[in-house]
Amino acid sequence: MKETKAWYVNGFVGILLIAILAAGAAWKAIMEKEIFLPIVFGLAAVVLASGITIVQPNQAKVIIFFGKYLGSIRDSGLFLTVPLTIHKTVSLRVRNFNSAKLKVNDVEGNPIEIAAVVVFKVIDSAKAIFDVDNYEQFVEIQSETAIRHVATKYPYDTFENEEITLRGNADVVSDVLAKELQERLNVAGVEVIEARLTHLAYSTEIASAMLQRQQAAAILAARKKIVEGAVSMAKMAIEQLDKEGGLQLDEERKANMVNNLMVAIISDRGAQPVINTGTLY
Numbered sequence: 001m002k003e004t005k006a007w008y009v010n011g012f013v014g015i016l017l018i019a020i021l022a023a024g025a026a027w028k029a030i031m032e033k034e035i036f037l038p039i040v041f042g043l044a045a046v047v048l049a050s051g052i053t054i055v056q057p058n059q060a061k062v063i064i065f066f067g068k069y070l071g072s073i074r075d076s077g078l079f080l081t082v083p084l085t086i087h088k089t090v091s092l093r094v095r096n097f098n099s100a101k102l103k104v105n106d107v108e109g110n111p112i113e114i115a116a117v118v119v120f121k122v123i124d125s126a127k128a129i130f131d132v133d134n135y136e137q138f139v140e141i142q143s144e145t146a147i148r149h150v151a152t153k154y155p156y157d158t159f160e161n162e163e164i165t166l167r168g169n170a171d172v173v174s175d176v177l178a179k180e181l182q183e184r185l186n187v188a189g190v191e192v193i194e195a196r197l198t199h200l201a202y203s204t205e206i207a208s209a210m211l212q213r214q215q216a217a218a219i220l221a222a223r224k225k226i227v228e229g230a231v232s233m234a235k236m237a238i239e240q241l242d243k244e245g246g247l248q249l250d251e252e253r254k255a256n257m258v259n260n261l262m263v264a265i266i267s268d269r270g271a272q273p274v275i276n277t278g279t280l281y
Contacts (some may be wrong), residue, residue, distance in 0.1 A: 001051045003126040006063040006081055012031025014080025016051055021045035051083035060125040062088040072125045077229025078227070085259045090125040099144050101199055104151045106166065114166070115199035116177060135188045139192060142184040150177045156202065170197055222273075 053073070055061050061073040064086040073079060074092070081087075097118045106112050120139060122128045125256035126136040128219040150173060157167045164172055178195040202263060 001069070001126045001130045003124045004069075004071045005060075006073050008073055008079040008081040011052055011054075011078030011080050016053075017076075017080075018045045018048050023050065030129055047083045047168075048080070049083075051081050051085065052078070053081060053087045053281070054078055058091065058093045060090045060092055060122075060126050062090060062129050063261055064088065069126060071264065086131055090122055090128050092122055092125075094119060094121045097140055097143055099147055099199065100141075101134075102144060102147060102151075104148050106151060106156045107153060108155045111203035112151065112156050112201060112202055113201050114145070114147060116147050116174075116195055116197050118181065118195045119189060119193040120185070120190050122189055123191045127187065127189025132188045135190060136200065138188050139185060139190060143181060146177060146181040146184055148212060150180060153209075166197075170200075173197065173237065 021041045022045050025038040025045065032255040046080050047089050054059050055073050055076050057076045059076070061081075063072065063081055064069040065082055065084065069084065070082055072090075073081065097120065099118070101113050101115045103111060103113055106242055118139070124134065132138045142188050151166065153176075154169075154173060159166050166173055174194075177197075178192050181195055182192045224274065
């Protein structure tokens with residue numbers, strides 16, 4: 001099914017014709033005392049009135065004639081279309097769907113909670129009416145299905161930044177979600193404008209353990225940076241002493257100085273100086 005344009009004319013023309021038929025029926029019945037022509041004119045006016053329809057802005061009217069799709073009216077206003085037809089209204093406005101918090105397992109099997117908002121609109125009124133039972137309910141069910149499927153394709157977090165994760169690559173995950181959802185909703189004539197994650201967290205039963213893991217990973221990363229800085233500073237100190245030549249150190253004294261610098265820089269607590277009154281040997 002594909003949307004086509006229905007036949008219609010200005011609705012005020014139809015109202016004028018209905019008024020003429022009604023006036024003619026009244027004239028024949030009152031002035032000329034006829035029965036047959038007033039009945040014919042009255043039935044014609046009623047049949048013509050069945051083709052009058054009003055279309056609001058950002059709406060479409062789907063015209064159905066005894067089970068056959070005749071087309072859709074997208075222009076807003078008062079119109080006269082084919083009489084004895086059914087006029088179904090389809091909203092073309094942009095709408096949001098906020099999914100509930102879904103509990104799923106990520107690709108590593110960790111239970112997580114995830115939710116998203118989907119911004120969509122109908123672009124084909126015929127598909128929305130005829131190809132699915134209820135396109136609004138169809139959007140809701142398919143959105144939750146797509147969210148669950150995308151959540152199972154990626155880990156929540158790897159702590160190593162080596163692959164796409166739900167927490168670290170929200171934009172990429174949202175793009176994948178929008179693309180997959182669009183493929184699912186094409187059959188309903190719906191366009192996905194945007195899909196974004198609104199909630200992402202570990203489930204309560206593992207949240208505490210995962211928090212400790214995140215804290216440990218952060219501590220290790222910080223320690224790595226501190227060690228790298230300490231090695232660089234010790235190297236700079238040795239090179240500076242050798243360059244100035246004011247103090248000659250043998251290899252053992254260099255090693256001892258590097259050891260003291262590393263301890264002073266890396267230690268969590270303030271270093272306590274030890275005064276050496278003798279010699280290293």
